[in-house]
Each structure stands twice: as C-alpha cells, then as structure tokens.
Amino acid sequence: MPGSAGRNGERRRVVLTGIGPVSPVGIGLDDFWGALVSGRSGISRIERFDTSDLPVHIAGEVKPFAPEDWVTPKEAKRTDRATHFAVAASKLAWKDAGEPSVDRARTGVFLSTGIGGLGSLLEQHRVFLDRGADRVSPFMVPMLMPNASAGHVAMAFGFTGPNECIVTACAAGAHAVGEAAMAIRDGMAEVCIAGGTEATILPLTVAGFAQMHALSRNPEPSTASRPFDRDRDGFVLSEGACCLVLEEAERAVGRGARIYAEVAGYGASADAYHITAPEPEGLGAIQAMLACLEDAGELPDAVDYVNAHGTSTQLNDAAETKAIKKALGDHAYRVAVSSTKSMTGHMLGAAGAVEAAVAALAIREGIIPPTVNLENPGDECDLDYVPKQARRTEVRLALSNSFGFGGQNAVLALRRFEP
C-alpha cells in the first residue's frame, strides 16, 4: 500500500552512502558520472587481443587499469581480472562513503558476477592441454570461482559478516544489491558492500555471444549500442565492476553520512519461459517491477525514472517496453526511461550495480543520463527514452531493471531519502 512500510510492515530502512564504479566510461564516481551526463561512450576497438578471426571487434574495456594500484603485486598474479575490478570498486566505494567505522562482524559483502574468472580458467586449460596435468597452477580454482571476488573484498577489509555471490548473469549485480538490502533490513548486517564484477572480454566469449546473435555487429564503436533504436542489432560486451555501500538508515544519519538515496524496494522473479529469450510480453519483468513497487510501498504513478535494462537487442528492448507499459499503465508515457548501456555497453554481472548507482545519482543530482544513439525509435518502442542528451529534472523515485539470461529478473527501487 502506498505510504506503508512495504511488505514487511515496520522495518529497518536501508540507504546508499558510497559508490565505486570501475567502468569503460570511467573509474571512480566523478569520471563515471561526468561521462554519463555528457553522453560519452566507453566502447572502442578491442585492444587486449587480436580480433581478426572474430565476428565482433568492439567492446567496452576498462582502460587504463593497473591491478597493482589496488592489490599487492602477489595478489595481482594470484587473482582474476574480475577480482582486481571488484577490489578496486570496493575500495572506491568505501572511500566515497567516508570510510565509516564499523563492527566488522556486522558488515557483509554481497558481490556477484555473471561468469567468474573465465580468463584464468582458459589460461590454465591451455597449460593443461599443451603441457599436462602437473603444470596446472594451484591457483586456478581460487581464481576462477565466481565467489572469489566476494572473498577477496572481505579479506581486504576484514569484514566477517554475511558473504555471498549470487550468479544470475546480467541481473547478478542487481540481485546482490537487493539481497544485501534485505540482509540489513532483517538485521543480519548493519552495513554491506554490494555490487557486481565481470571481466569476460575474451575471444571465446565474443565467439559464444556472437553465435547466439546477441552481440551487435555494428563496426562503429560509439554507435553500436543503441537501445530502443530501430537499427539496434545486439548488445556490446563490456567489463568492469561497481560496488555500493549500503547502511542501515539510522546509523547512516547518526554518523552524518552523505546519503545518495534510500534502497526502498526490491522485486525478483523468473520468466520460467526460455533460457535466454525474454518472455515476449515481459511477464517476468512486470512481476518483478510490481513486486518492487509493492515492497517500496509505492504506486506506479510515483515513478519518475526507469533505468532500463535496455541491452540494445531487438528482443529485450521490445519486451521491456511492453513490461514498463503494463507495470506502470498510462503513467509509462510520462516516465523518463533511459538505458545507460548505450554508453557503458553491457557489463553483464556488474550492470545491475552500475545501474542502481545511476538511479541513485539521478535522484541526488536531479539529472537523468540519456540513451545515446537513439535516432529512430523501434516500432514497439514508444516511450520517452531521454534520447541523446541528459535531462535536468527532479527525481524522487527511480526503478532500475535488470534481466538475466536464465530468465532471472531483479528490479530495485531507489527513493530520495526522507528521514
């Protein structure tokens, strides 16, 4: 019910007090946000390996990025690039939150990934094939485990509270933020670092996603990701991480923290339809959006901004548009909807956390980043997608949609914090 405390009745509230992005458009909040509000793309030709035998030559690489800036040289060699990003993002977020003093046992880490340390796995697989079993590194397993990053972030800070890695493909980062918020609400933790990481720009993943016809074949880096546009032809593979610091609200107010927004609601669902294609009517997405609004105690009419999943695939953007219209009714036509994947590309397991940060920043700054490259809206795409240029406007309530391969959906509601 509107104005009520949501599905749990009286409950603890959760606020967002720190943001640490490590992304193709920038590392750290200032560069990241500056790029998004000015509509700058982070997509370029792949530099990390030769793409001449691949069908796709562009991606959103994080560069320049030196692991040694964030972890010791020894750790750098014994951890995957996904963990380098995660540790960097966690340190940036923690610093942004003002490095609060915490009870370490009451501080958790919810750090997701879509895939995990695939690059490390492939390197060692090559060693195994070429040189045999007794040449395989003893660090292969701890480097490739999807949950390695959550473990390393806990070690970096000494946080011994709940520590989890939810693996739900492109929705993983959003699930991490949602589950961390629930852990704080339910009293399992007072503070959490929550987010996602991904480092899977590799020849094999480019090949695999391309075989699914999921990747854009557009050779022009800055215009390839064009969510909701008529000529969209797939997503652009990206990498990076984003961590958020979530805190129980009274605690955050008590220490005088800068509060970006309240994490007001979380809705999750499954399409139960197809392992990769979205349910065409957006039923799973609608269910998650409505569950999220109910959890936040808000009506659809109260939504000011939707940070769309908006991958730039034909299927997602059409189904998501339908879902927004079904979930928000006529109000859908009055809501600003934008896809920041038009600039970041698709950071897979990190995307949900990146986009929750964008929703919170839109509330705090009163600016909605645009959907760049939206020249001619697709046939079924008839909402206000904030094309090309950022918009200055007041945002009180924002939703962030994330939908994963596997049919897993997670929607977060960020709301201007009112004590």
Add this chain to the structure above:
Amino acid sequence: MDMAELQGKVCSILAENLSVPEDQVTPASRFQEDLDADSLDLVEAVLALEEEFGVSIPEEEMEGVKTVGQAIQLVAEKLGVAA
C-alpha cells in the same frame, strides 16, 4: 653451473614467483615465516623451479622443505651440482 650460480638462480626465481624483493631471498629464508608463502604458493614456486631447471620434484620430496636453502639443495641434487 656451480653452486653459487644455482643459488642465485633459485633465489631470483623464488623472488619473482613469490613477489618479494630479490635481496630478501637468501638460503636462510624460511618460506612461511620470511617469504609469506602458503602451501599453494609453494606448489606454484616448485612448478617454476621444475620449469626452469627441467627437473621433477615430487610432492613427497618437498615435505620438510622449510627454507630456500633446502630447496636449493634439492635442485642441486637433481642436477648433480656439487656443494
């Protein structure tokens, strides 16, 4: 290769592999206490030594090896380098 040369090589490989400054690795260095090397680090370091010197050091022979000096001795025996 004489013993001094072997010693220098082993120390330098271990320094690189364990990410410690080369001047900190001496025959007296203890893997765990001085070089912060855990059991996985040690397996990785042995792989590097095997690679460099073309020898095989089975796990059971590494048992009881606590110092860099002992590791040098082990490699020396494999290569027939006299002390």
